Amino acid sequence: MPRFYVTTPIYYVNDAPHVGHAYCTVNADALARWHRAVGDEVFFLTGTDEHGQKVARAAEEHGVTAQEWTDRLAPRFAEAWAELEISNDDFIRTTEPRHRQAVQRFLGTIYDNGWIVKDTYAGLYCVDCEQYYAADELVDGNRCPVHGRVVETLEEENYFFRLSAFQDRLVEWYEAHPDAVVPESKRNEALSFIKGGLQDISITRTSIDWGVPVPWDDRHVFYVWYDALVNYLTAIGYGEEGPHGATFERWWPAVHHLIGKEIIRFHCVWWPAMCMAAGIDPPAAIQVHGWLLVGGEKMSKSKLNQITPGELIADFGVDAVRYHLLRDTPLGSDGELSVEGIVARYNADLANNLGNLVARVATVVGSKCAGVGPAAPASGRLARAVPGLVDEAVAGWARGLPHLGLEAAWKVIREANAELERVEPWKADPGPVVDDALGGALEALRLVALLVSPAMPGTAAEIWRRIGLPGVPGDGGPGHELAWGGYRGGVGVEKGPALFPRRRG
Numbered sequence: 245m246p247r248f249y250v251t252t253p254i255y256y257v258n259d260a261p262h263v264g265h266a267y268c269t270v271n272a273d274a275l276a277r278w279h280r281a282v283g284d285e286v287f288f289l290t291g292t293d294e295h296g297q298k299v300a301r302a303a304e305e306h307g308v309t310a311q312e313w314t315d316r317l318a319p320r321f322a323e324a325w326a327e328l329e330i331s332n333d334d335f336i337r338t339t340e341p342r343h344r345q346a347v348q349r350f351l352g353t354i355y356d357n358g359w360i361v362k363d364t365y366a367g368l369y370c371v372d373c374e375q376y377y378a379a380d381e382l383v384d385g386n387r388c389p390v391h392g393r394v395v396e397t398l399e400e401e402n403y404f405f406r407l408s409a410f411q412d413r414l415v416e417w418y419e420a421h422p423d424a425v426v427p428e429s430k431r432n433e434a435l436s437f438i439k440g441g442l443q444d445i446s447i448t449r450t451s452i453d454w455g456v457p458v459p460w461d462d463r464h465v466f467y468v469w470y471d472a473l474v475n476y477l478t479a480i481g482y483g484e485e486g487p488h489g490a491t492f493e494r495w496w497p498a499v500h501h502l503i504g505k506e507i508i509r510f511h512c513v514w515w516p517a518m519c520m521a522a523g524i525d526p527p528a529a530i531q532v533h534g535w536l537l538v539g540g541e542k543m544s545k546s547k548l549n550q551i552t553p554g555e556l557i558a559d560f561g562v563d564a565v566r567y568h569l570l571r572d573t574p575l576g577s578d579g580e581l582s583v584e585g586i587v588a589r590y591n592a593d594l595a596n597n598l599g600n601l602v603a604r605v606a607t608v609v610g611s612k613c614a615g616v617g618p619a620a621p622a623s624g625r626l627a628r629a630v631p632g633l634v635d636e637a638v639a640g641w642a643r644g645l646p647h648l649g650l651e652a653a654w655k656v657i658r659e660a661n662a663e664l665e666r667v668e669p670w671k672a673d674p675g676p677v678v679d680d681a682l683g684g685a686l687e688a689l690r691l692v693a694l695l696v697s698p699a700m701p702g703t704a705a706e707i708w709r710r711i712g713l714p715g716v717p718g719d720g721g722p723g724h725e726l727a728w729g730g731y732r733g734g735v736g737v738e739k740g741p742a743l744f745p746r747r748r749g
């Protein structure tokens with residue numbers, strides 16, 4: 245059975261969950277659901293990143309310990325994901341004992357292998373990123389390119405990971421694995437950064453103590469980023485007994501990291517090198533996505549342009565929000581988030597196309613077929629047109645590009661609506677022509693429910709139920725096949741309330 249281990253970045257616990265976080269998490273969820281539906285074994289991980297100076301400072305400002313502070317904040321992410329019906333199998337917090345154990349084991353192995361050494365470092369540091377920047381990366385001479393915050397000069401003695409020693413091996417790895425980082429533009433960005441020359445990186449701090457202690461020198465803690473990356477290993481048992489832990493070999497390196505473009509260097513340069521240094525394979529797949537912009541700017545805590553997932557769900561419903569996030573901003577591109585954009589997409593795709601098809605089919609089955617759905621016809625326009633579109637949708641999902649899967653599913657919906665308008669079964673007398681037209685439309689709805697269920701699980705299940713099928717789409721039960729002809733008919737079709745009532749704005 246193929247395995248699919250999918251991860252989101254772990255989110256910084258100080259941030260409030262916003263739609264930018266939701267964008268990545270909903271995409272990872274849709275991919276996880278698709279792989280489960282086609283029978284793959286899936287493990288889906290998300291969580292929170294809880295160490296570092298910013299967290300320690302915020303806790304101090306609020307007069308609580310850092311642990312109390314993170315205990316208060318972490319549940320906001322778990323709650324946001326519950327509201328969005330995220331189907332993660334694990335939620336990792338980097339302050340958990342299992343994570344400390346994995347970090348110490350992983351970085352301890354790199355140290356034992358001779359790839360971590362002590363040195364003095366001075367550099368320009370953004371407290372928000374918890375990252376040093378080179379002078380030429382700064383904006384306006386002294387500002388962080390992500391936050392626009394003035395960087396600080398910091399000097400400390402600490403331990404360095406000998407990243408420079410991995411330049412050639414990283415280039416070889418990229419050349420041997422041309423599809424490991426997608427899209428290609430991001431792969432090229434990472435590769436040219438590597439080819440430009442790599443410097444050793446400072447991976448510990450003595451100036452703070454809110455972190456995982458360095459096992460061979462307890463005056464130091466690991467710098468938050470190097471602790472955070474290890475979460476992908478912790479969750480699959482790396483720190484546990486045995487060579488790597490009981491389930492580690494089961495899931496690694498067949499991992500699919502979904503990340504934002506601002507963390508390419510950490511994931512596409514540092515992380516594969518650290519894996520090599522620890523003697524494990526680098527991750528098999530890293531998929532880089534763009535940013536959801538509001539008024540042209542990335543959402544962030546300091547910019548006060550955050551929209552919460554909860555606000556949108558209250559307004560549009562969970563499936564419409566999920567659909568918008570998956571459909572309107574293709575993975576790899578930047579997108580613009582606006583209420584006008586959501587309303588336009590909602591009315592065009594959900595109210596007019598999908599909602600209309602579901603409603604008219606059920607109405608006409610009620611009036612012409614006494615509410616009993618006819619079987620899919622073996623031939624006819626839909627039988628010819630739809631299978632190719634289903635293949636197109638399957639290919640989109642299989643490539644990890646939900647927008648392509650959904651685009652093709654909407655072609656099926658438009659074909660089915662067009663065919664009903666051509667035949668006009670509502671004007672005809674009951675008989676074979678009406679049966680074929682309605683059976684074809686019901687079959688199209690069955691297939692659409694299967695194709696959209698990773699994006700809109702609740703809506704897909706409701707369509708499935710209304711057209712009289714047992715179970716839920718994607719559960720592998722009867723009517724689950726993606727080939728044309730799975731709708732056998734002879735079952736009650738229910739006309740319910742509008743799935744997506746049209747909106748004015």
Ligand SMILES: [Zn+2]
Nearest residue numbers: 370373388391
């Ligand atoms: Zn920054």
